[in-house]
Amino acid sequence: MKKFIPIILPFLAAIIITACNTEEGLEPASQNSYIKIIQGLGSDNPLKIEALDDGTLLIVSNSLIRGQGENVEKIRVLKVNINGTVLDEKYFPENINQNWIARDMIVLPDNKITIGGALRNENREDTSLVVFTIDANNLDSIASQTYNSDAETYNMSGLSYDQNSSKILFGGSEIRSGNVEFTVYGEMNANDLSDLQTFKSDKVRALPATAFYKDNNGVLSWAYNSETSTLSRSNDRRLNVIDESEDLDFENAENIRTKKLIVTEEGEILLFGETNEPNEPTKIFYYKVFSGNNEVVFGEPGNNTLNGAKKIDGGYLITGSTEILVQGANAHSDFLLSRRGQNGAEVFTDSFGSDANEQLHDATMVNDKIYAIGSTILGIDNTLLLIKTNKFGKLEN
Numbered sequence: 568m569k570k571f572i573p574i575i576l577p578f579l580a581a582i583i584i585t586a587c588n589t590e591e592g593l594e595p596a597s598q599n600s601y602i603k604i605i606q607g608l609g610s611d612n613p614l615k616i617e618a619l620d621d622g623t624l625l626i627v628s629n630s631l632i633r634g635q636g637e638n639v640e641k642i643r644v645l646k647v648n649i650n651g652t653v654l655d656e657k658y659f660p661e662n663i664n665q666n667w668i669a670r671d672m673i674v675l676p677d678n679k680i681t682i683g684g685a686l687r688n689e690n691r692e693d694t695s696l697v698v699f700t701i702d703a704n705n706l707d708s709i710a711s712q713t714y715n716s717d718a719e720t721y722n723m724s725g726l727s728y729d730q731n732s733s734k735i736l737f738g739g740s741e742i743r744s745g746n747v748e749f750t751v752y753g754e755m756n757a758n759d760l761s762d763l764q765t766f767k768s769d770k771v772r773a774l775p776a777t778a779f780y781k782d783n784n785g786v787l788s789w790a791y792n793s794e795t796s797t798l799s800r801s802n803d804r805r806l807n808v809i810d811e812s813e814d815l816d817f818e819n820a821e822n823i824r825t826k827k828l829i830v831t832e833e834g835e836i837l838l839f840g841e842t843n844e845p846n847e848p849t850k851i852f853y854y855k856v857f858s859g860n861n862e863v864v865f866g867e868p869g870n871n872t873l874n875g876a877k878k879i880d881g882g883y884l885i886t887g888s889t890e891i892l893v894q895g896a897n898a899h900s901d902f903l904l905s906r907r908g909q910n911g912a913e914v915f916t917d918s919f920g921s922d923a924n925e926q927l928h929d930a931t932m933v934n935d936k937i938y939a940i941g942s943t944i945l946g947i948d949n950t951l952l953l954i955k956t957n958k959f960g961k962l963e964n
Contacts, residue, residue: 601964602941603651603953607643608632608658610948613928613940615672615875617680619703623648624931626940627672627682628951630658640666640687644680644706649933651953657706659699667697670723671778673735675757678703683726683737686713693721696739696751698760712760714753718743721751724789725778727830733757738779738789741767750774750806752787768806777828780836790825790838798828798838798856815854817862819844823852827876829883839876839885851885853911863911867918871903875929882908886927886939889918902927902941904960915960932958 609632616626623646630643641658648654659682660667666687673681681700685693695715701708715721718741727736734754742748750768755761777790786802796815801807815823815838825840836856842864843849850866851873869890877884885907888900901920904927908914923943930939937960941952956962 602962603955604945605645605647605651605653605951605953607656607951609638609641611643611942611951612949613942613951614669615929616931616938616940617672617674618931618933618938619646619674620678621704622933623654624933624938624953625674625680625703626951626953627669628940629668632658639664640668640691642667642669642682642684644682644701646703646706647953649936649938649955651955655706657701659701659708661708666691668693671726673726673728674703675700675728675735679709681726681728681735681757681760683723685721685723692719693723696721696723696737696753698726698735698737698755700760710760712755712763714751714763714765716741718749724775725828727778727780728757729754729781731781731783735760736779736781738775738777740774748774752779752804752806766804766806776825780828780830782830782834788828788830788836790828790840792824796823796825796838796840798825798836815862817842817852817864821845826873829876829878831878837876837878837883839873839883841871841873848890851887851905853883853885853907855910860910863907865905865907865913865916867901867903867916869898872900872926874926877929877931879906879932882906882914883911884930884932884937884939886930888926891918891920893922900924900926902939902954904930904937904939904956906937906958906960914958917960919962927954936963 609630612629614627626645628643630641632639645656646654669684671683683698686695697713699711720742723739735757737753739751753765755763775789776792779789788800820842823842825838827839829837838854842852849870850864852862852864854862867889871889872887875886885905887903889903901918905916906914925943927941935958937956939954942949
């Protein structure tokens with residue numbers, strides 16, 4: 568039986584949040600537990616949250632700002648304290664009436680933040696890829712770089728940072744006339760985004776679903792989805808695949824889609840995504856490549872969606888949503904939060920929410936506290952939320 572938890576929402580009347588746990592009922596740590604609303608200039612679709620060295624949290628969200636006769640898409644960047652109080656925020660691009668959308672964000676040395684995404688036209692099509700770096704101290708823009716060619720539209724699959732070369736790597740695809748797609752891989756100097764080099768695949772079959780990562784031998788790794796999901800590796804920047812031995816073929820799986828790839832400091836490759844068996848709801852999977860271990864599949868009773876996967880000390884944080892079916896009512900999605908150990912073993916898996924559609928998009932851990940960003944519909948807008956739990960997923964203020 569689900570527990571009903573009163574959540575204090577600053578600036579708005581309280582709403583009722585339900586919560587459940589795969590093992591036991593999720594109880595609030597106190598009656599003052601809350602989910603902090605962080606309203607902006609428009610509708611928010613949160614992307615990532617990262618903890619900074621100064622103890623603050625940096626949040627990136629895609630915002631749709633409604634104007635008189637015209638809506639503009641901006642990338643919203645916020646710096647908040649651990650209580651959710653906004654210390655600083657900016658919308659990018661500044662002072663330009665362009666549509667930008669963020670696809671990924673990484674933290675660099677020297678307290679720099681690099682965001683990758685796309686410039687978009689009035690039809691919400693990505694017309695070129697954009698990467699820009701800001702100073703996390705004051706959110707000032709430091710450098711920017713764009714990539715385009717004679718392609719019609721683009722997709723960015725993610726960013727990564729290669730410490731050996733001090734390069735930022737980006738991956739994606741471009742669509743040319745006739746809907747012919749090519750994989751795009753790029754690298755640039757992390758300091759000022761100079762010396763941009765890009766490479767394109769000769770083949771269409773390995774369009775990236777994740778960021779690119781480079782190992783100590785210069786071999787690139789990424790995951791792509793076709794009939795199934797495959798880890799690709801290449802020692803050639805033309806992206807000619809040399810290793811597809813990790814074609815994911817989970818037992819009883821009908822459909823497999825990798826959505827996140829993480830490379831640990833020890834060089835281990837982790838894949839996260841969604842899978843389902845015939846006539847079964849969609850679940851989330853964790854898989855350690857080249858380990859010889861079986862995949863770990865988990866989730867709540869309904870269809871599960873993976874939005875974020877992040878490495879933390881001792882394991883990983885997984886964020887997404889799960890479908891809730893209520894007899895006599897329409898289905899809705901609840902927040903989904905899971906913490907896994909180094910080998911995918913469950914620390915906890917929780918879902919909680921109201922009767923609205925809600926999503927958790929990303930999470931991080933600071934001093935044994937979990938800070939997650941979510942969204943819910945308030946009025947006509949999707950609204951950014953900051954959610955705090957202890958290390959076992961218990962809500963607390």
